[in-house]
Amino acid sequence: MSDDAVDVGEYEDVWVFVEEHGGEVMPVSWELLAEAAKLTETTGDDLVALAIGEGLETVADEALARGADRVLVADDPVFEPYRADPYGEQFRAMVEERKPSIVLIGGTHTGRDFAGRVAVPAHAGLTADVTELDVDDEGILQARRPAFGGDVLATILCEEHRPQMATIRPGVFEAAAPDPERVADGDVVSVDVVVDEADAISEVLEREVGDTADITEAERIVAVGRGVEGDLEPARRLAEALDAELAASRAAVDEGWVDGARQVGQTGKTVRPDLYVAVGISGAIQHVEGMNKSGTVVAINDDPNAPIFEHADYGIVGDLFEVCPALADRLEGEPIQEVTG
Amino acid sequence: MTWTIAVGVKQVPDADEVGIDPDTGRLDRASAPAVMNGPDRHALEAALTIRDQVGGEVIAMTMGPPNATSVLEEAVAMGSDDAVLISDRAFAGSDTWPTSLTLARAAEALEADVVVCGEETTDSSTGQVPPGIAAHNGWAQLTYAEAVDARPEEGRLAARRDVEGGYELVAAELPVVVAVAFGEFDPRPAPLHRKIYGENDFEPTVWDAEALGIEDEVGLDVSPTSVGRMETVDPVERKGEVVDEVDGLLEPIAEVRA
Ligand SMILES: Cc1cc2nc3c(=O)[nH]c(=O)nc-3n(C[C@H](O)[C@H](O)[C@H](O)COP(=O)(O)OP(=O)(O)OC[C@H]3O[C@@H](n4cnc5c(N)ncnc54)[C@H](O)[C@@H]3O)c2cc1C
Numbered sequence: 001m002s003d004d005a006v007d008v009g010e011y012e013d014v015w016v017f018v019e020e021h022g023g024e025v026m027p028v029s030w031e032l033l034a035e036a037a038k039l040t041e042t043t044g045d046d047l048v049a050l051a052i053g054e055g056l057e058t059v060a061d062e063a064l065a066r067g068a069d070r071v072l073v074a075d076d077p078v079f080e081p082y083r084a085d086p087y088g089e090q091f092r093a094m095v096e097e098r099k100p101s102i103v104l105i106g107g108t109h110t111g112r113d114f115a116g117r118v119a120v121p122a123h124a125g126l127t128a129d130v131t132e133l134d135v136d137d138e139g140i141l142q143a144r145r146p147a148f149g150g151d152v153l154a155t156i157l158c159e160e161h162r163p164q165m166a167t168i169r170p171g172v173f174e175a176a177a178p179d180p181e182r183v184a185d186g187d188v189v190s191v192d193v194v195v196d197e198a199d200a201i202s203e204v205l206e207r208e209v210g211d212t213a214d215i216t217e218a219e220r221i222v223a224v225g226r227g228v229e230g231d232l233e234p235a236r237r238l239a240e241a242l243d244a245e246l247a248a249s250r251a252a253v254d255e256g257w258v259d260g261a262r263q264v265g266q267t268g269k270t271v272r273p274d275l276y277v278a279v280g281i282s283g284a285i286q287h288v289e290g291m292n293k294s295g296t297v298v299a300i301n302d303d304p305n306a307p308i309f310e311h312a313d314y315g316i317v318g319d320l321f322e323v324c325p326a327l328a329d330r331l332e333g334e335p336i337q338e339v340t341g
Numbered sequence: 342m343t344w345t346i347a348v349g350v351k352q353v354p355d356a357d358e359v360g361i362d363p364d365t366g367r368l369d370r371a372s373a374p375a376v377m378n379g380p381d382r383h384a385l386e387a388a389l390t391i392r393d394q395v396g397g398e399v400i401a402m403t404m405g406p407p408n409a410t411s412v413l414e415e416a417v418a419m420g421s422d423d424a425v426l427i428s429d430r431a432f433a434g435s436d437t438w439p440t441s442l443t444l445a446r447a448a449e450a451l452e453a454d455v456v457v458c459g460e461e462t463t464d465s466s467t468g469q470v471p472p473g474i475a476a477h478n479g480w481a482q483l484t485y486a487e488a489v490d491a492r493p494e495e496g497r498l499a500a501r502r503d504v505e506g507g508y509e510l511v512a513a514e515l516p517v518v519v520a521v522a523f524g525e526f527d528p529r530p531a532p533l534h535r536k537i538y539g540e541n542d543f544e545p546t547v548w549d550a551e552a553l554g555i556e557d558e559v560g561l562d563v564s565p566t567s568v569g570r571m572e573t574v575d576p577v578e579r580k581g582e583v584v585d586e587v588d589g590l591l592e593p594i595a596e597v598r599a
Pocket of ligand 1: 227251263267
């Protein structure tokens, strides 16, 4: 037992961070709210949503509609746009004053950026990249995360420190539909803002957010990798023929061909469409982790030894610049020339 | 004014060399050779880029067993001016809380203006250590950095950050912790003479927990998290059928869409 261990009995309630930027809520927030509701059913705690930003009335109401018993709101221009230091300081002050038992944060770039600025000064346990959640009879969070390239699921515990914090991988859990009737029964609590612009140690000079597509809800996905060499046309056409969303490996995102919001994998989104078509993707473990819950997986790759074929139901060994148009033609009902792998 | 730029690097099992255990059919990490965490090479490149912009010193630091010296030799070969091995049995069982404390204290001891880290490690992949260092020291942080712009006249470092669906340009006051987006900053090759120097002549400074004044603040006891059960995950069963023609895909696709 360490010196900093706390009286765990003093801590109650499950908190969910509602991540919003300029009024737009990241979908993972609602996924967490739905999942956290299952935890509070077991523990009997209140489910508390927490929002930090500017002009949060609509966001707060939506959090109530989506299952929160109460919403804590820190509303101030200092929080818009997001910065790690003001967010971290505000969140930490709220945690230290109100003592939640469990705090769940979406594993987005923003969530992973500031979570440590809360957990470190609070000496809280912080588990990263959680894909399964549960709570035992004593209120100990069982935060499970893939380890060793997804071969093992490790349960991380935080027994003697509070809060028990975790960042959760986006797309893993299902969001609950909003129920507008819940809004009237919930409380919106405005908390003291403890942050002053004069103390900020960072400044956002420019911010440009374009594509915030949510690929996690897509029923069909065509994902491109480095193999497309910057030419998205064949994959786009295939996606259209399949009525599918376009997604990408990290390599294709890093090259700047596809926007980061569409990245699948360990450091991107977890997707589970009925159909996943991997085009020019090698099948690195970090990619596969984000798509191996898909229904049917199809791989198009010109290297017969590419690992993606081990993670696919159907594979075609061939040049994607021939296979994609040929497949699109067939799906659109046109006769084709013979194309073989 | 020139800057002191510390770079955190870690020794990990080589993910590309992890073999399959013939008895269990599962990945066997224990026998994989130890190498520098891939994303840390990009951190080194970013640190060297900052040094190119303002001048100063790049000092690699690693927390690990004595044989982790090899990743410091590599860092020196790539262009680091110096390196520190932070090694102590007392560190055993540390989760990210004491790990980031240790590196935070080392960064302070080095009087670092900037600490550069990789986005995350390939063996534990939490990404928590860079913000943890910043939090322990109350410093600014710039994670998912895709480009850096040193502004010594302002006492700030600016970075272009990847914010999922876009980017932002953020300027942070020194001292600052930077975590580099893995896909950026292609590492420069190490020149042969630096490789020879790193392997044969270079000796890192060695610090233990006491040297950093944290002997009672590290290890298992102060780590808030612990690992409970480890369950093996059954690999997802896939049909693994290779078809010769696109027509072979039509039926399975039609089934999905039905
Ligand atoms: C910390 C960390 C986190 C990461 N997170 C992620 C993540 O979230 N998501 C992710 O995807 N990756 C992630 N990665 C990167 C991952 O390890 C791989 O590097 C990446 O997935 C490779 O992308 P790729 O398959 O598109 O490219 P490559 O591996 O380069 O594969 C390209 C494939 O295209 C095929 N090809 C080339 N030309 C053609 C053609 N004309 N026709 C058909 N096929 C062709 C090739 O045979 C090859 O198999 C991460 C890595 C690290 C270290």
